Amino acid sequence: MRAFILFLLAGNLFGQRILYNQTLDKQGQEASAAAGRIASQPVTDKELQNLATIAKQQIDDDLQAGYLTMCTELQSYETWEIVSRKVCKNLRTLYATSDQVFLINVQVTNHAVFDRTCTVEALAKERLAFEARTDALRAAFAGGRMTRLNHLSDELKTKAAQIRNKAEVNTKPAGQEAPKTAGATVESWVKSATDRAADVDQLLEFAGSLGIHTDGEVKALGQIEDGLKQLGALIDSVNGIWDSYKGVSVDPRSLVPSREKLAASLLAIDADRLKEQTAIRARNALYLDDLRLRLQDCVAALDRVHLWFGPGEVESSLRNNASKADHIDMILALHLATAGAVANVTPQAVELVRESIADRRAVVRRDAVYNAAYERALQIAGQRLAAYYGAGVKPGQVAAILYYLAGMVSLPKLAF
C-alpha cells in the first residue's frame, strides 16, 4: 500500500495527472482527431492545378501573339530591304549572347544605322564568333561527350552521400536508434530526398541521345552541363547549411520534423526545378539552332540573287524575267524568311512562361514542405495530449487494488 501511495505521489511531484479524467481524456482524443484532420495538401493540389491552367493560358497567349506577329511580318514583306532587315535581326539575335539580345532590339529601331551593319560580311563575322564559342564548348565535349556530364553526375551523387552521412550523425545520438518520422527514419527520408536530387539520369539520357555534330546539339549539351553544375552548387549550399547546424542550439519547436528532413525536402524541390529548367533550355537550344540554319540559308540565297538589302519591291522582282534559278532562290529565300517570322520571339516567350511557372511551382511545393512540418508537429502534439489525458489510474484499477488489499470481503465492513 505504501508503495502504491508512493508511486502515485511520485507522479504528482512532477505535475503529472495521476487520476484518470474521462472528460479530459475525451478532449485529448478530440485534439488528436482534429490534429489528424489538419491538412494543407488540398490547398497545394489546387494551387498546382491552377498553375497548370495559368501555364496553358499564358502559353496559348504567347502562341497567339506569335501567330499574329508572324502574320504582320509576312504582310510587311514588301521590299527586299524589309525582308533582309527582319532576317538580319532574327539571325543576329540567334548569334548573340543573352546580354546582346536586348541591344539588338534597340538597334533595329534605327533602320538606317542597323541596315548598314547588316552586311553579309558582318554577319559572317558574327557567325564565326558564334561558332568559335560553340567550338570551345564542342572541344570540351570532344573527349567523350558524356565524360564531363557523367563526372558532374558522380560529383552530385558524392555530395548527396555527404548529406546523408551528416544526417546520420546529426539525427542518431550515440548508441541510439535514429528518431522516426512518420514511420520512416530521418536517415531513410534524407536518403530518398538526396537520391532524388542527385538522380539526373533523365538528363543524362537526353544528353546521350545528342551528338556534337550540330551547333544546337553542342549548345544543348552545354545547357545540360550548366544545369548539372547548378545542381552541384545547390547541394554544396545545403552541405554548408548542415555544417552550420552543428553546435547550434536546438529549435524550441522540437516537434517540428527535423531540419534534416526539411533541408532535404527543399533540396529535392529546388533540384527538380533546376532539372526542369535545364531540360527546357536544352530543348529550346536545339530548336533555335535549326532556325539559325534556315536563316543562314536565307541570307545565302538572297546574296546569290543580289537581293540582300537589295533595291525594289518583292513583287516586282518576282514579276521580272529572272532566270528560273534566280526565281527559285527568291521564293526559297522568302520561305526561309517566313520561317524566321514564324519563330519570331515565341520560343523565348514560351520558355520564359515555362520557367516562371516552374519557379512558382517550386515556391508552392516549398510551402507544402513547411506546412507538412507544421502539420506533423501539430499531429504529434495532438497525439501527446491524447496520450497524457488518456493515461492515469482509472476508477476500475483503484477499485481492483483496494479490493485486492482488503483481502476479499473484509474491507467493506471497514470501509463503510
Place this chain on the structure above:
Amino acid sequence: MKAWFAILPFCALLTGCDGRATEFARQADELLREYQKRIDDQIAAATAYYQRAATISAAQAERVGIETLQAERSERASHLEADYRENRKPVSLYRSDLRTYADLDFTRLKAELTADVDASAPYLSQLVTLESNRAVIDAFDKILKNLAQPRSIRDEVNDIQQFIQNSKTEYGKLVCDGIAKQLNATPPPDADKANTLKALQKSQKCPAKSN
C-alpha cells in the same frame, strides 16, 4: 462512505496541476495559429499571383485583339489592291468589300462592350478557389484553448467526486462478484458463512444475478 471522503484530499493531490500539459496545449495552440497564418498568407500570395496572371492575360488578349484587326486590315488591303489591280474584283463594289471587314470589327466591338467590366474575371473564373479547412482548424483551436485553461478547484472537486463515485461503483461490483463466487463455490460454504455472505450481499445492495 466516510472512508471514501477521507481519501478525497489525497485524491486532490493525485489530479496534479496538469501544468505541463496545459502549457503544452498553449504552445500547441500558438503553433496552430502560426500554421493558420502561414496558410492564410500562402492563399493570399497565390490569390495575388492569380490576379497578376489574369491581368497580364487580359492585357495580352486586348493587345492581341487590337493587333489582329490591324493585321486583318493590312492583309485585306493588300489582297484587295491586288484583286482590283489585276481585275479579279470590280472596284465599284468596294463598299461590299469593306462591309466584310466592318462585320469582323463590329463583332469584336460587341464582345468588348458586353464583356465583364473586370477583364481579368474570365481568367480568374477558370481557377479553383483556394480555401483552408478553417472549420477543422477552429475546432482544434477550441479544444487546445480548453486544454490550455487551468482547471478550477470546483472542477477538480467535481472530478474527484466523480472519480470516487466511479471507483465505489467498480469496487461494489468486485465485492458482489466475490460474494457470488463464494456462494456458488463447490463445495458450497457452510450455513453460517453462507448467511454472513448473504447479509453482506444485502448490505452491499448486490444485484440479484450476483448469486
